[in-house]
Amino acid sequence: MTQPAPKNGIIEKLQKEILSLQGFRQLPGGHRIDFGLGEIESSFPNQIFPTGAVHEFLSSCPEDSAATTGFMSGLISRLMGQSGACLWISSKRTIFPPALKAFGIEPDRVIFIDLTNQKDVLWAVEEALKCETLAAVVGELTEVTFTQSRRLQLAVEKSRVTGFLHRCNPRIVNTLACVSRWKITPLASELEEDMPGIGFPRWNVELRKIRNGEPGNWQMEWVAGRFRHVRPTFSEAKTDLLQTG
Amino acid sequence: MSRRYIAIWFRHLTADWFTICQPELKDVPFVLASPERGRMVVRAANILAESNGIEKGMVVADARAVFPSLMVIDDKPELSEQLLNAHAEWCIRYTPIASMDIPDGLILDITGCAHLWGGEREYLKDIVSKLRSSGYDVRAAVADTIGTAWAVARYGQHSPIVEPGEQADALLSLPPAALRLEPTIIARLQKLGLYQIRNFIGMPRTVLRRRFGQTLLDRLDQALGPSNEYITPVQPLEPYQERLPCLEPIVTATGIKIALQRLLAMLCTRLSAEGKGLRSATFKGYRMDGKVEQIEIVTNGASCHIDHLLKLFELKIAKIEPALGIELFVLEAPVVEDVDPVQEMLWKIRRADDTGLLELLDRLAGRAGMSAIHRYLPDEHYWPERSVKPAASLKDQSETPWRTDRLRPVHLLARPEIIDVTAPIPDYPPMLFRYKGKLHKVNKADGPERIEREWWLDEGLHRDYYCLEDENGARYWIFRLGHYDGNRPEWFIHGFFA
Numbered sequence: 001m002t003q004p005a006p007k008n009g010i011i012e013k014l015q016k017e018i019l020s021l022q023g024f025r026q027l028p029g030g031h032r033i034d035f036g037l038g039e040i041e042s043s044f045p046n047q048i049f050p051t052g053a054v055h056e057f058l059s060s061c062p063e064d065s066a067a068t069t070g071f072m073s074g075l076i077s078r079l080m081g082q083s084g085a086c087l088w089i090s091s092k093r094t095i096f097p098p099a100l101k102a103f104g105i106e107p108d109r110v111i112f113i114d115l116t117n118q119k120d121v122l123w124a125v126e127e128a129l130k131c132e133t134l135a136a137v138v139g140e141l142t143e144v145t146f147t148q149s150r151r152l153q154l155a156v157e158k159s160r161v162t163g164f165l166h167r168c169n170p171r172i173v174n175t176l177a178c179v180s181r182w183k184i185t186p187l188a189s190e191l192e193e194d195m196p197g198i199g200f201p202r203w204n205v206e207l208r209k210i211r212n213g214e215p216g217n218w219q220m221e222w223v224a225g226r227f228r229h230v231r232p233t234f235s236e237a238k239t240d241l242l243q244t245g
Numbered sequence: 246m247s248r249r250y251i252a253i254w255f256r257h258l259t260a261d262w263f264t265i266c267q268p269e270l271k272d273v274p275f276v277l278a279s280p281e282r283g284r285m286v287v288r289a290a291n292i293l294a295e296s297n298g299i300e301k302g303m304v305v306a307d308a309r310a311v312f313p314s315l316m317v318i319d320d321k322p323e324l325s326e327q328l329l330n331a332h333a334e335w336c337i338r339y340t341p342i343a344s345m346d347i348p349d350g351l352i353l354d355i356t357g358c359a360h361l362w363g364g365e366r367e368y369l370k371d372i373v374s375k376l377r378s379s380g381y382d383v384r385a386a387v388a389d390t391i392g393t394a395w396a397v398a399r400y401g402q403h404s405p406i407v408e409p410g411e412q413a414d415a416l417l418s419l420p421p422a423a424l425r426l427e428p429t430i431i432a433r434l435q436k437l438g439l440y441q442i443r444n445f446i447g448m449p450r451t452v453l454r455r456r457f458g459q460t461l462l463d464r465l466d467q468a469l470g471p472s473n474e475y476i477t478p479v480q481p482l483e484p485y486q487e488r489l490p491c492l493e494p495i496v497t498a499t500g501i502k503i504a505l506q507r508l509l510a511m512l513c514t515r516l517s518a519e520g521k522g523l524r525s526a527t528f529k530g531y532r533m534d535g536k537v538e539q540i541e542i543v544t545n546g547a548s549c550h551i552d553h554l555l556k557l558f559e560l561k562i563a564k565i566e567p568a569l570g571i572e573l574f575v576l577e578a579p580v581v582e583d584v585d586p587v588q589e590m591l592w593k594i595r596r597a598d599d600t601g602l603l604e605l606l607d608r609l610a611g612r613a614g615m616s617a618i619h620r621y622l623p624d625e626h627y628w629p630e631r632s633v634k635p636a637a638s639l640k641d642q643s644e645t646p647w648r649t650d651r652l653r654p655v656h657l658l659a660r661p662e663i664i665d666v667t668a669p670i671p672d673y674p675p676m677l678f679r680y681k682g683k684l685h686k687v688n689k690a691d692g693p694e695r696i697e698r699e700w701w702l703d704e705g706l707h708r709d710y711y712c713l714e715d716e717n718g719a720r721y722w723i724f725r726l727g728h729y730d731g732n733r734p735e736w737f738i739h740g741f742f743a
Contacts, residue, residue: 062741063719067605069655070743085602096740097621097633097655101647103655103743108636109644112619113609122608133601186743188688188718196713197691199743222743 019045019212026177035078036226040205045212051079052160053179054129054152058167058208064093065168067186067203068097072164075220075227076136079162084135089198091121091140100163104225121150122148129155129163138164142171149176181209187219240242249359251369252394253351253376253385255332259324260291265380268360288320292382325349333479337561339372344476350398352391352476359387365406388412391476392468395443417443424464430457463724485523485578487511494533494570498562501530501571503556505572506551508576513549520548522584526560530571538565542611545584545618545639546603553604555613603639623647626730627696629657629739651694652712654722654740661724661737670729674711680724680738683728685715693725712742 035041035049038097044050044059057072059065088095093114097107113128115121118141123213125139129152133224144165156163189199201222207215219230251713259277264270278285285305297312309315312353327343336343339362342354354403355368362368365387376383384395388407389578397407397415400423407415419442421434434457439445445453446465453461466472487508495501505528524547528540540561549553565571605620622643624634632648668675674690692711698704706727713721720742726735 010614019305024654052524056690063717063721066656066741066743068652073743087605094656094658094740096629097654098623098647099653099655099657099743101649102652107633107647108620108622110620111606111639112621113613114617115586115613118645120613127605127608131601132603134605137628186720188714188716189720191689196689198689198712198742201720202718 003092016046022212029111033078033081038227040207040216040218040230043207043210043214043216045210049075050179050211051162052156054149054156054163054165054177056165056167056176056181058170058173058181058183060169064183064185065166067201068166068182068184070201070222071182071184071203071205071220072138072166072190073100073103073105074227076138076164080105080109080135083104085133086110086136086138087113087134088138089115089121089124089140090126090138091118093140103222116213118143123199125163125165126151126155129161130159132159134161136162136164138166140166140168140169140226142169144170144174144176144226146175146177149178153177153179179211180207180213182207187230247389248354248356249365249389249405249409250391250394251353251355251385251387252346252391252398253332253353253370253383254395254398255329255373256382256384257289257291257295257347258328258349258381259320262324262328263318264291270316273316274299274312275318276305276308277320278317279320279322279376285317309732316331316361330479334374334481337479338480339368341475342478344478346395350395352394354476355387356507369405373413388415388467390470391474392424392464396468399423399540413446416468417441417446421445424461424468426461426464427519430461433457434592451481485512485516485711487515487576489574489576491572491574494567494572495530495574496567496570497566500565501562501565501574502555502559503570504574504575506555506560508574509551509554509558512576512578513551513554516549516581516584518579520583521581522549523554523578524580524582525578526554526558527577527579529575529577530565530567531573531575532567532571533569536568538567538571540564543615544603545606545615547584548600548603548607550600550604553607557607558603560608560611569647592638606639613681626699628651628699629696631699631702638725652691652742654720655743656741657722658739661739664723664736664738666723666725668725668734672709674713675723675736676735678713678721678738685713685719685721688716696724710739 011093023058032069033051037049041049043049045178056069059068076086088110093112097110100107100110100160113117116126121139121141124138128134144167185204187202187204189202191197191199203220205218221228252546274297275291276287276294276299278287287299287301287303287305287308290299294315299308299311299315305317325348329347329351333343333623335352340353340355340358344352346352351463359365359368362729369385369387373383373385385397386394386405386407388394388397389412391407393407393412393415396419400419401415419614420440421442422431424442450462451722463472467474474581489504489508495504496530523544525541525543527539527541529537531537540558542554542557545558582640610618618640620636620639621633622636622641624632625634625645625647663677666675667677672693674687674692676687690711690713693709695707695709697707708724708726710722710724713723721738722740722742723738726737728734
């Protein structure tokens with residue numbers, strides 16, 4: 001009869017092996033990027049935000065789309081770090097580069113590719129995901145088929161680039177080969193009592209799907225260059241200074 | 246074997262060039278002048294002006310006093326060198342060693358070349374007549390040494406051809422200036438009454454050295470032959486072009502690709518040996534029926550990477566119509582730049598200016614055009630539409646930092662959209678607004694932030710921007726155009742905050 005402790009160890013080991021077989025490789029040397037996502041990270045496989053994978057973001061209106069851009073920018077800024085470059089591929093771009101600075105991205109390190117049709121966007125995203133020197137690739141697409149997303153997944157498995165697909169108002173929300181599916185919606189910001197103006201950007205972060213993880217729903221804020229969870233009992237924000245004037 | 250040289254003297258090099266470019270100047274006395282210490286000084290004059298007593302080095306005001314209707318043209322300082330270089334390259338048809346003799350001459354080493362034209366006389370006649378017929382007033386002379394050829398070309402009275410070994414005879418009757426001496430030495434010789442070279446050529450060398458310095462002796466030796474003089478021949482820039490003739494006409498895409506691959510390999514080997522990379526390239530196919538098919542590529546950065554360039558071309562090979570077949574392929578690189586030496590990296594660092602990224606951008610540009618790629622730098626304008634400017638290149642950096650003091654929306658509409666607003670006057674933010682048929686109730690607001698229109702760039706009213714948050718938590722950037730002065734001001738939505 002075996003002891004329960006070694007058994008657990010074996011199961012954990014086997015689980016890790018399965019994960020690595022499925023493409024969730026841990027970076028060598030224990031190097032991991034801190035995304036500051038807090039408790040969301042416990043829903044990810046290996047408790048790490050999956051890099052070297054394609055994430056799908058859904059949004060249904062321009063307001064949602066802005067919130068999604070904000071959340072994505074927060075993640076991309078960590079991926080880009082001090083010297084990375086990012087490609088932002090879209091056909092109807094409305095991103096205003098100076099605003100990215102507030103989310104920790106140097107806007108001059110983002111290269112925008114403005115194409116005229118969706119087919120070109122898809123091709124460009126695939127080409128970009130094959131380029132190992134990029135830190136992140138954002139593709140603003142509406143319609144993607146499963147086969148097309150599979151191609152993107154194969155590209156990132158080789159190059160370890162992190163891809164973000166931002167689908168604004170897709171006709172059908174079909175299954176994709178992406179590692180996750182997110183939906184970010186704006187939430188009313190909260191301020192200290194009697195303070196005028198608008199507070200920090202606050203979102204409802206819904207992780208609808210995650211491969212080998214647990215989906216969930218959280219409320220987050222972007223405060224002074226990092227993510228912060230918002231508890232229903234709102235009290236600790238009083239110490240922080242407001243940045244909007 | 247003794248050497249032979251030709252010295253060519255352009256008597257009015259720049260003036261002749263202006264006359265060739267503008268034939269109406271032919272009958273007008275004109276000078277080329279440029280400013281020096283606050284006055285205009287004559288740098289060159291044409292024959293008509295010279296016959297009126299105007300010389301190089303005169304002040305234009307003096308020249309005008311001599312000849313009131315004198316025409317003055319601005320001189321181009323580099324012109325004479327450019328012209329000489331062009332002529333020296335042209336002279337390579339006569340001899341492989343042609344050099345410039347700044348400011349107004351050429352020196353050709355014609356050793357062993359003249360017999361191809363049937364003797365030195367015909368050779369010299371050919372060069373001079375060709376230059377004269379193109380409009381330049383030239384004199385030329387042949388001699389064993391550069392010094393004598395130079396002297397005879399400028400001061401010689403008799404035959405322009407000095408027979409081998411007869412330099413001394415040719416020089417005797419010439420003035421000392423023919424020895425390319427400095428003005429101070431020439432003045433001293435004049436002062437002593439030594440008007441011709443024959444007057445001092447027989448003097449003991451020690452005497453000459455003591456009186457006039459070593460230079461005079463060196464120049465004499467160079468002219469007479471004992472000491473050698475070297476010239477730096479011009480080396481014409483070979484165009485970056487490769488040709489590939491085919492035995493059989495090529496009609497298939499595979500064949501074209503193979504031809505392209507070979508040409509690229511040839512061109513890139515040459516480019517990488519010279520430390521250069523191409524910025525644009527043209528691939529031409531000469532068809533059997535006389536038509537030329539061509540495809541072009543451009544790159545974002547200088548590149549001599551064969552695989553990458555081939556990939557760029559591959560996207561366009563389908564556009565070539567071989568018809569009956571292509572018999573000659575030509576690859577040209579019209580724009581070539583120095584390439585940054587690629588550092589061998591021990592580990593991969595994610596850098597913004599990596600070659601992998603450049604090559605990716607080239608591929609994207611090849612498919613969608615250069616206009617699809619944008620990168621932005623901050624610009625010193627408050628007006629939102631002008632606060633960013635497109636960067637010229639991938640390495641372009643800005644001196645001004647990105648502004649962070651004011652919150653800007655992540656999504657900015659290309660054109661502000663008009664909205665209906667209910668707002669208490671005068672400067673309060675709206676309470677309600679209607680955008681795309683949907684009514685939004687404003688819960689929180691920031692503002693106004695007034696941004697004045699830059700009157701020196703365009704006309705119009707200022708904008709008062711407000712950040713609004715509606716009951717659902719969505720955040721908007723809206724503005725009012727102008728003041729409330731009697732009429733109803735217009736409100737616009739301009740962006741969405743994250």
